[in-house]
Amino acid sequence: MSLEKFPMDRQECSIDIESFSYATNDLDLTWLPGQSAVEIDKSVRLPQYRIEDISWRQEIGEYFTGDFGQVKVRFSLVRQIGFYVLQAYIPSTLLVVLSWLALWMEITSAPARVSLGITTVLALVTQGTWIRGQLPKIAYVTAIDVWLVSCQVFVFATLIEFALVYYMHAYEQGQYSLQRAKRASRKALKSGMKQTEIPPWAKGGFSDGPVNGTTPFRERKPLTRRDSGCEEVGSRATVRFNVTTGKDFVDRAIMTDHICRVFFPLAFIIFNIVYWYKYLAPDKN
Numbered sequence: 488m489s490l491e492k493f494p495m496d497r498q499e500c501s502i503d504i505e506s507f508s509y510a511t512n513d514l515d516l517t518w519l520p521g522q523s524a525v526e527i528d529k530s531v532r533l534p535q536y537r538i539e540d541i542s543w544r545q546e547i548g549e550y551f552t553g554d555f556g557q558v559k560v561r562f563s564l565v566r567q568i569g570f571y572v573l574q575a576y577i578p579s580t581l582l583v584v585l586s587w588l589a590l591w592m593e594i595t596s597a598p599a600r601v602s603l604g605i606t607t608v609l610a611l612v613t614q615g616t617w618i619r620g621q622l623p624k625i626a627y628v629t630a631i632d633v634w635l636v637s638c639q640v641f642v643f644a645t646l647i648e649f650a651l652v653y654y655m656h657a658y659e660q661g662q663y664s665l666q667r668a669k670r671a672s673r674k675a676l677k678s679g680m681k682q683t684e685i686p687p688w689a690k691g692g693f694s695d696g697p698v699n700g701t702t703p704f705r706e707r708k709p710l711t712r713r714d715s716g717c718e719e720v721g722s723r724a725t726v727r728f729n730v731t732t733g734k735d736f737v738d739r740a741i742m743t744d745h746i747c748r749v750f751f752p753l754a755f756i757i758f759n760i761v762y763w764y765k766y767l768a769p770d771k772n
Contacts, residue, residue, distance in 0.1 A: 493629040494571040495766045501561040516556035525560050536564040579638045582607045586642045590748045594656045604646040611639050630766045648747050652740035
């Protein structure tokens, strides 16, 4: 029994009838010619499967004790997918589409966007846990596992996209911009102190005596700081920091939201085309 394509899988069930102690010389098992070997009541239906084909044949089993007649019948069963479409595929698709609503919300609406993303992720995880509980403990991946994990990836990508655009927005206008301004102001002050000119009178000190009746002190020049981050106003230096970095991160954040509004649905549609084509295609063997 292979469940790799579950719930789009096909199963083969066979019934083999063989003599236990009588060889073909004593007992010959054959199907009646000209009649249907297997007949099924049309009113009988299986809850999860549909009988697609029935085949029968007869063979000779060769053993060291002799040859024994065999008659075999094989049933080809196709799983009914309607239950899983209603309980798994449609709800998970709606949850993925619901997560995209966050892309139309304002970037500053962090509580709403985060709550919507986390709710959809938890709903998908709960749904996947319930569906896997209906399956036997198998060591390989099934088709419905691929679907549920992919839906979780799409929802998680929406959360990652919001974290990215929120950081870009905060980097330009939020708390990060204030931190950058403070760091740049301190850096501008330090660089300005290093570039401050020392007046000549401070280097030469006092003169030897009066010169032509003038004061023995040299003329002092006002202290100024010559750096791009400072502006001289009277005798005081006022630090002025320009928070513009040359890149408008707010516009980039908004543009990222607009691009993802188209990219996420398009990627999900392409994934659906590949997924259903792969698992609904009949087996080559």
